[in-house]
Amino acid sequence: MSVINVGIIGFGTVGVGTFEVLTKNREIITNRVGMDVIVKKIADLDIKTDRGVEVHHSLFTKDAMDVIDDPDIDIIVELIGGTTKAKEYILKAIERGKNVVTANKALLAECGKEIFEAAERYGSGLAFEASVGAGIPIIGALKGGLSANRIQTILGILNGTSNFILTKMAKEGLFYSQAVQDAVNLGFAEDPPTLDVDGTDAAHKLAVLLSINFGTTAPFEDIYREGIDSLTPDDIRFARELGYSVKLLAIARMLDDRIEARVHPAMIPKNHILANVNSEYNAIYIDGDFVGPNLYYGLGAGKSSTGSAVVADIMNMSRQIRVGLKGSAPPLGHIHPPDKEIMIQPMEELITSYYLKVTALDRPGVLSMISGILGENHIGISSVIQKGRQINGSVPIVMLTHEARESDVQKAVLLLNNLDILTGKTVTIRVEE
Amino acid sequence: MSVINVGIIGFGTVGVGTFEVLTKNREIITNRVGMDVIVKKIADLDIKTDRGVEVHHSLFTKDAMDVIDDPDIDIIVELIGGTTKAKEYILKAIERGKNVVTANKALLAECGKEIFEAAERYGSGLAFEASVGAGIPIIGALKGGLSANRIQTILGILNGTSNFILTKMAKEGLFYSQAVQDAVNLGFAEDPPTLDVDGTDAAHKLAVLLSINFGTTAPFEDIYREGIDSLTPDDIRFARELGYSVKLLAIARMLDDRIEARVHPAMIPKNHILANVNSEYNAIYIDGDFVGPNLYYGLGAGKSSTGSAVVADIMNMSRQIRVGLKGSAPPLGHIHPPDKEIMIQPMEELITSYYLKVTALDRPGVLSMISGILGENHIGISSVIQKGRQINGSVPIVMLTHEARESDVQKAVLLLNNLDILTGKTVTIRVEE
Structure with a gap:
């Protein structure tokens, strides 16, 4: 032999x-x-x-x-x-x-x-x-068992460190910094875990998946990245009350002539299979035109x-x-790669729904002022939670929006943050249904 | 071209x-x-x-x-x-x-x-x-991305029809026959769906997975099979109260010189990723010695x-x-298949824990009589639910056992069913932790 x-x-x-x-x-x-x-x-x-x-x-x-x-x-x-x-x-x-x-x-x-x-x-x-x-043999699946499909959606929990931190925050109500410390102590995070928690590592991985899918390199620098360091246990709890879990998601959606490619904290419905991926586990959810929804789950590091x-x-x-072959298949698995490049849609053109938490003085007319600004920016509200528990005269007002345009939401948030009735920065989390 | x-x-x-x-x-x-x-x-x-x-x-x-x-x-x-x-x-x-x-x-x-x-x-x-x-590209995963591992456990929800029926029973409290009718009406089941619900289809699939894993054909006829037709919404509800979901599982566990291979309804902890696989979806959970726990999820039919x-x-x-190759790899993926055959452990030697539901007359001393029979057969009880709601003088007594031997449990169930204080057949469901 x-x-x-x-x-x-x-x-x-x-x-x-x-x-x-x-x-x-x-x-x-x-x-x-x-x-x-x-x-x-x-x-x-x-x-x-x-x-x-x-x-x-x-x-x-x-x-x-x-x-x-x-x-x-x-x-x-x-x-x-x-x-x-x-x-x-x-x-x-x-x-x-x-x-x-x-x-x-x-x-x-x-x-x-x-x-x-x-x-x-x-x-x-x-x-x-x-x-x-x-x-998790996800590259093999894309090159092999899924290769007859036009992949339409990729939703990935691709960084175990940030998923561990978010799980700690969700299950134990910890603050971000406490959960990071736990992750460092348990060996699940470097100190500081910058590339893990700021979305860079997940974006690297999303770029690799996109390259395999399209047979050509993905423009990594065009993938939007937003980390988990500004999330609070409050936001995670409000999300849960609304029926969602918060995960750092790497998201790709294939549109007609371009794609969405972005990494950021996102709310997903609690009964979505991805919402049950906890601690240091990773998972990749893939929807293909024939195979339908698929999930691949396992330890994403170690x-x-x-x-x-x-x-x-x-x-x-x-x-x-x-059997005498070497390099018989090109690394990205396409014998005839496409001529055109992968075009990533600019983030400001994203259309999705949003979680908004506005912290404002508890005065009459506040909600109408806030909803007025949202309305002027074409943002419709689908549900509101206003919590009674005042802290120093402030209350958090939590809203879910209908589908809205990212640029409108960013503009509205700037306008909201300039109101003198606001006592904290407005938090936005994008929602993936 | x-x-x-x-x-x-x-x-x-x-x-x-x-x-x-x-x-x-x-x-x-x-x-x-x-x-x-x-x-x-x-x-x-x-x-x-x-x-x-x-x-x-x-x-x-x-x-x-x-x-x-x-x-x-x-x-x-x-x-x-x-x-x-x-x-x-x-x-x-x-x-x-x-x-x-x-x-x-x-x-x-x-x-x-x-x-x-x-x-x-x-x-x-x-x-x-x-x-x-x-x-779901599970065969590709076993032959490819997982092939460096010694697979230790396979837990599969391998039949979409029975999973659809069980999900209906769990979510809507339907009886088995009603849930089957719904499945037939929606096109998720043949009428009657015999091979789907009696475990045969899942056992066929388990045999294929075992063949790939070991590089030699598995003895299909030695795989234990038990269907879902005797489950009741009551059992599913009691299981939930105890923290479990009920699934038709195809189970393989690699022991030292033989394996467990069996298909039957099983209780799995609600927070296990498999417990969240619902409706017509299939999933295969695989634990390998290096890769750790992996899950593969998707539509298992259609x-x-x-x-x-x-x-x-x-x-x-x-x-x-x-590239000029044909049949270069044998169908089971092992260039040097093993000499020895796959030995499946006889079902009566299985050691696991059990859910037992005994329906008995509501009289003093009944619980002690039941636990006496269990004890004599080396079956320890870890928790008991005795429900107050009497129906015609009978109450269901629901127990979880410690690990016990299948043959002992079958013997104890026979003895229990012969007691004249029993008013219904004893139900056993195996528990997978």
Whole structure:
């Protein structure tokens, strides 16, 4: 039996996870793939720290080029992350005709065009199942089982850290900063968890999903991003009273000649299957024209779940190598990619319904003044909660609007915030039905 | 550009759905596959009935062998169902070296060994994504994105008809027979829906999933089956009061040297993601040693969802044909299948906890008599609800047990049912935590 040699660049959490999957499940991997898949070299700047796994010292090198230039290595696994060194190494591996596996969503979202084109030019395989939803095989589903569909909607809970924080806030009534602290203490968040909570990480992942769906790179910089740091337990409680859960959603909707692509906190009905995705779990809800609504759910991060996806890619490539193919399918899965680019609708043109919380002095005529401003800006109200509990003479007025235009809502909020009867900033949360 | 010719045998609901996907999404299919995929022949005994789709009459034949023997046809799609004619046609197509796509779970579960071996012998491709969960790409996930894992647990809601009926019973308090009638009227069930509600259909699908997981056919006849027809709205309500939902579950658990494989009504905690899978939706919950808990959710039946999966298989085969491969992977995805067979644990050895509802005369000492019988049979009680509402002097006594052995529970139930203080049959529902 012949052997597939794998080289790992970056031996952090995911690198160790990948190594553990390959070693602990070696027998089933061999049976399924038909070849023995072994790690031949591991590159990391730190080759001293004990990672709790047994690795023969001869596998280690400090120089990633030792891995890339090893003629016996068939598959290079890039797990250092970031968009500088990782990009350089991946491009070098591709140029040498190596198959490449990566979990690097930032790189694929921000420099995808260059990477994908290089892979096609050199006929190198490039796989990245682990880049979205870790072990959830969503990229495989889009390229495979769902590929007969025109995807109409993607709703993703794509960042486990922010979902953990929101779940804590919802279940325990914690403030954002307290929930972040809990997440940091439990190892679910970096300190500070900026890219997780500001929507950047989820937007990276949404860009990767869109690229697969359309067969061409998505313009990452045009994806609207808004984080969860200004949400309060009050808003989450009011949302629940109105029948909704609050999630950080990555949303794509295919319109006629362009798409919506945005990441922000959103309210979804409590009985929606996505509303039941809690804690560190991720889920991707996809509606296709024939398949209908589908959901994919699992742990969206972590050593083992991410390692599971990295090794699935390695196995898939090994199967191809076994039958004599390499890079037979382009990385985005379209043999004839489209000529036109993905056009993302400017955020101000979004039409959706909104949750608005206005905090105002408890005086006669306040509600009429507020609804007047909304009305002048073409925003209709579908329900109102005015809570009795005055705090220093102020009351929160919570409203759900009918469908309205984002630019109108932003304008109305500016006008509201300038009223001297307002005692706090107006909160808006978009609603996804 | 060259062309992939497809032949469809069986032009019922799923056949029409498959044709619709191929024609309506022809452009995206061509772009993704790199070849034009067209339907060249359709065989059905009835070639007169208008199915609401435009098909040129020259495509039709009454003789399936016209399709199988057409040298231009690359992929044969079997959609007639059943285990007689379908088997004959599939084997003939395989013998002629054709690629075969089928949605036929009954055939794969009951005659899989013969079919899979023939496909390997003749090097024919054989794909069956549509056989489990219709458009949910669960087979692709097991063969692909999850394939680095040792799967430990499968919990499936695999029959949409019975899930629709149970949801109706739970949400509207209907009796079983009323809910069945609603399902029939709405087109979610055949009349009578025997194989759907007695667990056979779900067991067929579980057998297919187990075959993929282990790389060898599962012994379908050893899968325990119990239907939903004896459930009452009372039991569903009591379950809810105890914090559970009742679902028809297909369950597989991998033990050391054998597995549990069973289909029966089961109680699952209300906050389990599976408990939120309602109406005609299906879902498969899979726990793998590295990936952790995963869920796959979608419409598990119907023209379009099933057509989506059939066409995904056609596309995948077309991609292989384009690069010159055919039948390169065995149908169960294991290059080296195991020598040993799948051993299913006898049902009487199952250890789990149970819901018991005993209906007895409301007399002093009854509870002690019942708990005495349970205790003598090594069954411990973890909670009891005794409801005040007497009906003709009887009260239901609802209990949750600690983990107990199935054979002990069956023995205790027999003893209980022989007590003359009992006024109704004892109901048992197994609990999945």
